[in-house]
Amino acid sequence: MPSSITYPQLPLDGLLRRAAERDPDGCALRTGSHWISFAGLDALTDRFAACAAHLTGRPGARIGVANTLGPEFPAAYYGAVRSGGTAVLVNPLIKEAGLLHVFSAAAVEVAFVPATTAELLGRLRERLPALRAVVVVGPEGDALPGGPSAARFPAADLDADACIQFTTGTTGRPRGVRLSHRNLVANAAQTAAAHRLHSGSVTLNHLPLFHTMHLNSAVFAGAAQVLCTSPDPLASLALAARTGATHYYGLPARLHRLAGQLAQAGPWAEGVPAGPALTAVLSGGTALAPATAAALSARLGVPVVQGYGMAELSPLSHSQSPDGGPAGSVGRPVPGTECRIVDLEGRQPLGARATGEVQVRGPQLMAGYLDPDEDPAVDGEGWLSTGDIGYVDEHGELFLVDRIGDVFKYDNELVSPTAVESVLAEDPRVADCVVTGWPDPVHGAVTWAGIVLREPYAPRLLDTLDSIVDGANRRLARFERIRRVEVVDAVPRTPVGKPERRRLRQALHSRAALEAAV
Missing domain, CATH: 2.30.38.10 (Luciferase; Domain 3)
Structure with a gap:
């Protein structure tokens, strides 16, 4: 990976304009049997920009854009910016309270959202005085108002806000992060360099939502993007093979499930089921257990690459080499x-x-x-x-x-829930797990584990749990050892796959208080 890189002096939407000029007929996005070229996506972006300018009537407005996994999102996202506005990312999976917070905090004036989100906003309109218009996009979308796509748009100040992204809120109320054109263009170039993306790359996004990191870096490189809307990991591998994907992006929770599916899939899955063009599987959002990464890499025949970042960093700051890296890094x-x-x-x-x-x-x-x-x-x-x-x-x-907020102390020793989870996840009987601290009057806190069992092991519940915990505790330090365990139906996670530990801790602390009072 190069230690430095030159960033183009372009506004965020200029990345798409440049890609359309360089390769107008090249595939920008493919969803199912439909695809759109860079020139076609740029023209659609002009239409969204004209619509946003018409509805806001001024530059600098904040425009909500739901990051659905389809071509409407990049066109609305870049279009909001091209109109002179700021794109406010809206998670279409959040409920009324979350929408109210995002739209109120950012003073959103116009929203491009799917029908389900538009319906929720309809119930909130009286509490959102800044919201002037809601445009439904997607299969049930409205016709875009706003005149011709050839409208002239204001030149962008590269240091102005291009996007507002809210943090996931796992440790408190989500915070709005202001990202400039320079921030996002720089990170697009950084990500493309780190992942070795170029105009011949084909990225497959097996994600529930469209993440701007994958969008911006692929557009920067002129790479094609394949959007997999099926949640089934094996179906995503078949799609990767059919489309000649070179880069496969997935969330740790889905990759963990994929590793389990491949382990049970039989001889047909030997070799490279994702296709011969694949060069790497890239994981992000939260930590992927080293054992899972190793199993996937061995089965698929390519490195499983992890990275690190956060909304405040546009978002990527670290990445393993596409050739692989040390386990756990x-x-x-x-x-x-x-x-x-x-x-x-x-x-x-x-x-x-x-x-x-x-x-x-x-x-x-x-x-x-x-x-x-x-x-x-x-x-x-x-x-x-x-x-x-x-x-x-x-x-x-x-x-x-x-x-910092997730670790807890047993006596005077720090316990990392993630470290304990990584040990539990290596047991083939564990489909998923989550760890946090259970309040203890003697030690401060002890390790509590919630375990999702794989289907065949559920009937022998107690024997299975005891065996799993005994096996894990033999590999854990004294202060890390699991002292309370229970079976859970599912691990509560954010849309990007992070365990919702704050909510879990609150529930466990309430239960511990009730136990202490008995």
Whole structure:
């Protein structure tokens, strides 16, 4: 991976305009049997830009765009920006309370959303005085108002906000992150370099939602994108083979399921079921267990690559090499990015393999939070305190331990839920798991585990649980050992696959208080 890179001096939507000029007939997006060229996507973007300009009547408006997995999202996203506005990303899976927070905090004036989200917004209109128009997009979409697509649009200030993205809210109320044109274009170039994307690449997105990182980096490189809307991992592999995918993007929860499916699939799955063109499987959103990554890599015959980032970093800051990396690492900094580890109390930089808080700085660092009263999390030298605990090895590879808010203390020892989960996940009887601390009057907290059992093992519930815990505890330190366990139907996760530990902790603390009162 290069240590530095040159970023084009373009507005965010200029990446698509450039791709359309370079390869007008090249495939930009494919969904099912339908595809759209770069020129076609650019023209559709002009239509959305004209619609946004017509409905807002001024540059600088904030325009909500739902990141659905279809061609309407990139056209609306780039169109909102091209009109002179700021695209506010809207998760179409969130409910009324989440929508109210996003639309109120960002003062959204116009929204491009699917019918289900439009229906929810209809119930909230009286509480959203800034919202002037809602346009339904997708299969049940409205005709776009707003005049010809050839309308002239204002020249963009590259330091102006291009996008507002809300954090996932796993540790509190979601915060609006302001990302400039420069931030997003820089990260598109960084991601394309880190993942080795080029005009001949074909990326397959097996994701529930469209993530701007995958969109912007592919458009920057002029790569084709294949959108897999089926949640079935094996179906996504078949699609990768049919379309000649070179890069397969998936979430850890789906990749964990895929590893289990392939292990039970029989001889037909030997070799490279995703097709001979595949060069890497890329995982993001949360940690993928090293054992799962190793099993997938062995079965598919390609490296399984992990990365690291957050909304405040546009979002990528680290990536393993597409050739692979050390087990458990999230890679080195992407080009032009610096990383260091600081002591949690003294805030002094630490040496190799010393554990502390991860700090990052680079051109992809956010312009700031939407609420100016939010803790800026960035010091005077431009270092972002990520809230993650980790260490860097002698080669610059970053290893994450856990979130500061997720670790807990048994006596005076820090316990990482993620580390315990990675041990549990290696047991073939475990379909999924989640770990957190259970309040304990003697030790402060003890390890609690919620386990989703694979189907064949459910009938012998107690024997199976005891065996799983015994096996895990033999590999865990004394202070990490699981002391409370129960079977759960599913692990509550965010749309990007992160366990919702905050909600889980609240429920367990309430149960612990009731037990103590008996």
